[in-house]
Amino acid sequence: MALYSIKELEQLSGIKAHTIRIWEQRYQILAPSRTDTNIRFYDDEDLKWLLNISLLNEKGTKISKIAKMTKEEVAQMVQHLCEQSSEFDHHINGLITAMLDLDEALFDKVLSTATLQLGFQNMMQDVVYPFLKKIGILWQTGNISPAHEHFISNLIRQKILVAIDGQVVRRRDGHPTYMLFLPEGEMHEIALLYMNYLLRTLQIYTLYLGQSLPFEDLKLCYKSFKADYICTVLTSTPERSEVQAYIDTLSATFPEATIMVYGSQVQHDFLVFPANVTHLTSMQDFVSEITATAKHSQVAR
The missing domain is CATH 1.10.1660.10 (Multidrug-efflux Transporter Regulator; Chain: A; Domain 2)
Known part of the structure; x- marks a missing residue:
């Protein structure tokens, strides 16, 4: 009790x-x-x-x-x-x-x-x-x-x-693509799953890689998929003292992608976010970002 x-x-x-x-x-x-x-x-x-x-x-x-x-x-x-x-x-x-x-x-x-x-x-x-x-x-x-x-x-x-199962989306030329993953050791999946659902409701194609993905595997997937956006959620991993280095590594490894980071581990005031990293303070921030992306894609088309 x-x-x-x-x-x-x-x-x-x-x-x-x-x-x-x-x-x-x-x-x-x-x-x-x-x-x-x-x-x-x-x-x-x-x-x-x-x-x-x-x-x-x-x-x-x-x-x-x-x-x-x-x-x-x-x-x-x-x-x-x-x-x-x-x-x-x-x-x-x-x-x-x-x-x-x-x-x-x-x-x-x-x-x-x-x-x-x-x-x-x-x-x-x-x-x-x-x-x-x-x-x-x-x-x-x-x-x-x-x-x-x-x-x-x-x-x-x-x-x-x-x-998510009810949202069938096919990859289309000229439309944005997203790759979603959790770092190795990170098991808190609900926020990432919900991000995947939100993207699919907007008919945005996603590659969902799920929990605890080794960094080398992330690089291999990106090499094949070439996502425009990479999304991750840092809830308990990496540790607070290692978060900045992890963000910097993501930025340097995938310079052509826009990287979206969310979760309790990226809410610290001391963190600095590189130009290609979007810091999400709430799920509503994510909704606003992807809605704008979807609208821009429709206008460009």
Whole structure:
């Protein structure tokens, strides 16, 4: 069972720690355990309960009324809202609950509902990416195990693969081409897969090389494919001290290509990006870049 400080509960629920304390004192919404030094801590059940309360409160139910409801009544109201609302928070909260419970059926239901309401691209942008940020908080604070992360990543990966499978694109002369890969040792594939999906929705031809690609193999593929653009995501590899050298090597090895780099490892202020390297600070940056490329290609044609 994971344990959370009140600050971590604030980050995951979106409810200020001060408000949580008031709700505890005035309405007995939560009954946290305490350490020997009288510091509050919470468990998974507290987090899931607070996520449900937060949703009802945001939708107009007064906290004084919620405090008088049973957990079953709260769950029923939340379910009703999830079926009727087009907002994003309840989807994200549902994914967190599914992850903590390792509940594949619930996870699939939440993602399927969000996709029907928002469309696949908006579901990824407005639900999955904010959810992944919250997973990052859980991971950093040690409140989820590698099993939780693998469980969630594989389910999301499956959804993206199905969506990609429906996008058939053929290589055409005069149209831009993209090569996508992760460096050797890098296994966090969701962002790269989603990039591949976005490119294919714009009818842009891609060569997807996937996880943990040795650099020599990357050079061999480029020699044959001659991509106009090379995309990669640096989440955990290379290490922070080696990122600049890796970016410089990419730039020097593929001078005729535009290289797009994304991920937590390329967000450091000390990094310098060569002229042929585009630094992406968000997935929306990538969407803007490839949309402009597609439009330019159509005009040139």
